[in-house]
Amino acid sequence: MADATQQSFIRKIKMDRIITSYSHLHDNKVIVNGRLIFYQENILKFADFVKTVFKQEQIVYPRFYKMDAISKLGFLAVELVLKEQTIDGYDRDTVGVVLCNSSSSLETDIAHNDTIKDRTAYFPSPSVFVYTLPNIVIGEVCIKNKIKGENAFLISESFNGRLLCDYVDELFNSKRVDACLCGWVEVLGNNCNALMVLVENQDDEKVNKSPGFNPVIFNEENLNFIMKHN
Amino acid sequence: MKPVYILSDNIISSLGFTTAENILSLEKGTIGIRTVNDPALYPGPVQLSLVDTDQLNVKFSEVLAIHAKKNPPESFTRLEKFFIISIHNGLKSHPVAPGNPRTLLVISTTKGNINLLENQYKIMFSHHRLYLWELGNIVAKFFGFSNPPIIISNACISGVVAIMTASRFLQSGAYDHAVVTGGDIASEFVISGFQSFQAISPEPCKPFDLNRTGLSLGEGCGTMVLSTHPGNTGAPCIRVAGAATTNDANHISGPSRTGEELGGAIRKAMLQAMVTPMEVGYISAHGTATPFNDEMESKAIEFSKLSAVPVNSFKGYWGHTLGAAGIVESVAATSSLRNNFLYRSAGFETPGVPAALNVVTVNQPAELKICLKTASGFGGCNAAILYQKD
Numbered sequence: 336m337a338d339a340t341q342q343s344f345i346r347k348i349k350m351d352r353i354i355t356s357y358s359h360l361h362d363n364k365v366i367v368n369g370r371l372i373f374y375q376e377n378i379l380k381f382a383d384f385v386k387t388v389f390k391q392e393q394i395v396y397p398r399f400y401k402m403d404a405i406s407k408l409g410f411l412a413v414e415l416v417l418k419e420q421t422i423d424g425y426d427r428d429t430v431g432v433v434l435c436n437s438s439s440s441l442e443t444d445i446a447h448n449d450t451i452k453d454r455t456a457y458f459p460s461p462s463v464f465v466y467t468l469p470n471i472v473i474g475e476v477c478i479k480n481k482i483k484g485e486n487a488f489l490i491s492e493s494f495n496g497r498l499l500c501d502y503v504d505e506l507f508n509s510k511r512v513d514a515c516l517c518g519w520v521e522v523l524g525n526n527c528n529a530l531m532v533l534v535e536n537q538d539d540e541k542v543n544k545s546p547g548f549n550p551v552i553f554n555e556e557n558l559n560f561i562m563k564h565n
Numbered sequence: 566m567k568p569v570y571i572l573s574d575n576i577i578s579s580l581g582f583t584t585a586e587n588i589l590s591l592e593k594g595t596i597g598i599r600t601v602n603d604p605a606l607y608p609g610p611v612q613l614s615l616v617d618t619d620q621l622n623v624k625f626s627e628v629l630a631i632h633a634k635k636n637p638p639e640s641f642t643r644l645e646k647f648f649i650i651s652i653h654n655g656l657k658s659h660p661v662a663p664g665n666p667r668t669l670l671v672i673s674t675t676k677g678n679i680n681l682l683e684n685q686y687k688i689m690f691s692h693h694r695l696y697l698w699e700l701g702n703i704v705a706k707f708f709g710f711s712n713p714p715i716i717i718s719n720a721c722i723s724g725v726v727a728i729m730t731a732s733r734f735l736q737s738g739a740y741d742h743a744v745v746t747g748g749d750i751a752s753e754f755v756i757s758g759f760q761s762f763q764a765i766s767p768e769p770c771k772p773f774d775l776n777r778t779g780l781s782l783g784e785g786c787g788t789m790v791l792s793t794h795p796g797n798t799g800a801p802c803i804r805v806a807g808a809a810t811t812n813d814a815n816h817i818s819g820p821s822r823t824g825e826e827l828g829g830a831i832r833k834a835m836l837q838a839m840v841t842p843m844e845v846g847y848i849s850a851h852g853t854a855t856p857f858n859d860e861m862e863s864k865a866i867e868f869s870k871l872s873a874v875p876v877n878s879f880k881g882y883w884g885h886t887l888g889a890a891g892i893v894e895s896v897a898a899t900s901s902l903r904n905n906f907l908y909r910s911a912g913f914e915t916p917g918v919p920a921a922l923n924v925v926t927v928n929q930p931a932e933l934k935i936c937l938k939t940a941s942g943f944g945g946c947n948a949a950i951l952y953q954k955d
Contacts, residue, residue, distance in 0.1 A: 428811060428829055439677070439697050439718055444754070448682045451757045454608060464758035465818045465943060468675060470719045474944030477812040483826055486812045486946055487726055490716040492698040498715065505733050509566075511809065511833070 351537040352507055353550040354557060356420035358412045359565050360388070361528040366565045367415045368548035381525045385411055392418070396479065403443045403466035404527070406475045409434065409520040412531035413476045419548060420533055422480070422514055424541035431485035431512035432473045433503050436521040437492055439469045472520055485511050494519050494530070496558035503534055503553070513539060519562070530562050569732045569805045571789055571952070572661065572796040574896040575654040577647055577748075578785035578883040579614040582624050583654055587893075588900050590882070591908045592928065597883045598769040598781045607756045612769055614783030614884035615751055621646055628653045632707065640689060641703070642678045647748045647786035648704045655788030656708075659796060661742045663708040669740040670714040672701050673727035673747035674888035677718075680752045704746070712740075721851070721942030722810065723747060724891020725950050728789060729808035735793050742793075748786030749887040756782060762818070764855055770885075772852035772878035772910060773859050773924050775917025780853040783884025787892030803899050806935070806953040807838030813945035820857050820941055824864030824920075827939060827947040831869040834949040840935055842870040845951075847907060847936040849898035852878020853885055854912065858941060863918035865947075871937070877925040881911025891940050895950065898936050902954045907931045 359366045365373035365388055373388050385407045389399060394414055399407060422430055443466045450459045465471065470488035477483065485506055491498055499517050506512045518531035534553045535542045551557050575583060579597030580590035590597070597614040606613065625646045631653070641649065661668060677697045681690050693699045701714040715734075717727045724747040731743035749755075759765050759782060766779035795802045811830040813821040821827070835841070848871060850862055866872060879894045886893055901907055907925045916924070933954065940948045 427814070432812070437696065437698065441695060444676075444679065444682065444695075447758060448754060451753060452684070457608065457757075459757040459761040461758075461762045461818070464761055467754075467758065468718070468720045468943055470942075470944040470946060471817050473719075474812065474817040474946070477814040477945060478817070481814050483812050483814050483829065485810050486719070486944075487717065487730070487810065488719045490697040490701075490718055492696070492702075501734070501739070502730070505737055505739075508737065509733065509837075 352553045353535060353537045354532045354553050355535050355542065355550045356416045356548055357532040357561055358415035359530045359561060360408065360412055365415070368419055369565060381522060381527055402475060404522040405440060405442065405469065405520055406466065406472040408522050408527055408529045409472035410475050410479065412518060412520065412529040413516055416516065416531050416533050417480065421543050424543065425514050427481050428483040429513040430482045431506055431515040432476055432482060433487050433499065433515060433517045434473060434520050435489040435491050435495065435499055436469060436519060437490070438521060438523050439490055440467050442522055443467050476516065494562050496555040499558060500553065500555045507536065513541060532558070566736045567738060567793040569735045569791050569793060570795045571803045571899060572792050573655055573659040573790045575651045575788040576785065576893045576896050577616060577651050578783065578886065578893060579616060580883055582620065582650060584896055584900065587897065591897065594909065596769055596881065596911055606751060606753050611756060612766060612781045613751050614781060616784055624650050642681065642690060642694060644678055644748055644750045645700065645703055648746055649707055651748065651786040651788040652704070652708060652744060652746055655744065655790050659790055661744065661790050661792060663710040663744065665742065666711050667741040668710065669712055669731060669734055669743040670705055670710045671717065671727045671731040671743060671745045672704065672714050673717045673723035673892065674700070675718060675720060675723055675749055676752065676755060679754045680750060682754065720944050720946055721887060721890060722940040722946045722948040723888040724787065725938060725940045725948040726810060728805065728892065728895060729948065729950060731791055732805040732808060735791060743791040744788065745791060745892065746786065746788040747889045747892040749784060749889055751782055751784040766854060769912060770854035770880055771912035772854040772880055773918050773922060774913050775915040777854040777856065777859060777917060779855055780880065781884035783886045785883060785886040785889045785893055787889050787896050789892060789896060801903055802955045803902055804953050804955060806840065806951040807834040808950040809833035809837065810946060810948045813947065815945055817945060818943055820861040824861045824868055827862065827865035827941055827949070828868035830947045830949040831865065831937065831939065834951050838951045838953065840951060845871055845874050845935050845937050846931065846933040847901060848874050848876040849894050849936060849938045850876050850878045851940045852880055854880060859918050862939065863920040863922050866922060867920035872921050873923055875907055875923050875925050875931065877908060877910035891948070895938050898938050899952050902933045902936050902952060905930055905933050
């Protein structure tokens with residue numbers, strides 16, 4: 336009997352963790368909390384895609400233009416999530432950012448490598464080199480939103496909802512975060528895919544109680560569902 | 566929450582292929598940073614701490630022979646050899662089975678097989694090897710790990726994040742054992758990048774010194790074998806007592822000017838470990854010897870009320886080993902705990918940071934129970950981890 340009570344208690348804690356806002360950018364499409372906010376019939380180059388969405392959403396942030404591809408994509412995904420659900424109620428050192436992708440910073444690695452492969456034209460540049468780490472996108476997101484909590488960048492061959500859930504659940508369970516941005520940010524050439532979710536505790540008084548989206552439970556199944564169908 | 570013990574470890578650096586060899590070098594004061602004139606690494610002379618290639622290949626053949634039954638002949642990259650030798654040595658003294666479904670593998674690296682972008686390697690290795698998950702698969706397959714590895718790539722805090730991540734999955738009961746390994750190689754890619762930042766010192770780096778002018782790059786690999794069951798080796802048990810990361814939210818390539826955020830990571834790690842500043846006996850700092858890093862770190866240490874605690878940086882011995890740094894330096898720091906001995910902070914002569922630090926200037930015995938390891942990196946990330954001897 337005691338065991339059964341304990342089990343249902345543990346399940347309740349898990350149920351209480353919710354996705355309160357999400358964005359998904361892929362294949363010339365942008366979906367935010369179940370709404371298609373951008374779609375382009377003609378195939379766009381990656382740079383044009385993110386720039387067009389950035390302008391359409393009237394985001395004012397000149398730094399955006401200095402960023403590399405992953406940072407632009409991750410930054411945009413987070414802006415779209417936080418436009419719908421604010422994190423203003425939280426101490427910023429209790430907000431985490433946990434991201435994952437497959438190719439690390441390979442796109443920018445190739446750009447830096449191009450500046451050093453010819454000894455007669457040897458021009459490595461700090462403004463390119465600094466982006467040859469996948470976690471720089473976390474830095475960009477943190478700078479924009481003054482987020483100072485736990486951060487980690489994980490690498491996985493393909494989208495891995497289980498890994499993200501395990502990592503982020505542990506952060507919540509051990510009370511290291513009260514809210515967490517969590518997602519997948521992948522760019523290689525013109526192919527991109529970003530899924531970003533804001534995870535919060537349902538019963539936390541700091542949660543904005545009038546989100547534009549009916550929250551769903553934060554778990555592997557729901558992450559996979561958003562990735563596949565939204 | 567379950568306690569997490571360090572069962573065994575390994576360091577591969579310019580100073581040796583085992584923890585014991587490396588610690589002996591620290592005792593003798595041997596420095597592994599040298600002037601290197603190798604056009605394959607940089608067009609001009611540069612200070613580097615390199616793993617000896619001939620020795621690497623000898624050691625690797627030995628390990629390969631032991632594992633030959635399970636592994637068909639295949640070529641391995643320099644970094645893959647680092648990982649394989651380091652894990653092999655790390656597992657030698659303790660019977661944690663990679664194939665056990667309760668064993669986790671966590672790998673940290675900043676750049677993985679980045680040298681494979683160079684033309685000379687393109688014919689030897691598949692393009693796939695550039696992906697960090699493929700590197701992880703190769704290492705995991707070699708030892709027969711049954712779980713897919715968790716791969717952390719979080720700039721210069723990667724190694725500490727890897728130990729922290731493994732510890733958390735052990736504390737929560739998700740796994741019983743973890744092999745945590747971190748490595749990076751010296752490559753033209755990374756050397757040219759840091760040179761473009763004018764961040765590389767023209768002489769071996771001088772952490773916390775008045776005349777420090779930048780870092781020295783190194784290569785290497787470190788492994789820690791963790792378990793929720795204490796080993797029965799007879800040696801004192803050392804636990805991972807607490808760990809945390811924070812972000813500066815300030816700049817992507819420069820550290821915080823105040824050190825408050827690294828201070829925040831230290832505070833959170835101490836809170837988790839239920840340790841007060843008075844109880845911390847030693848700090849193994851990040852200490853890269855760039856002007857701004859060491860300045861920030863001194864402020865963070867002051868902010869955390871740890872200014873009187875003996876502090877050193879191992880980077881004066883084997884340079885900044887990037888994705889390996891957090892692990893090799895944790896192994897060295899926990900050796901200090903185990904042996905009750907503090908190593909001189911190589912390269913330090915004249916105090917040169919704004920907040921006073923108690924830098925270790927001579928090798929000396931010291932009664933130690935708790936040590937703090939810190940790390941900071943590009944992207945504004947900070948990490949702090951505490952080790953405690955029971």
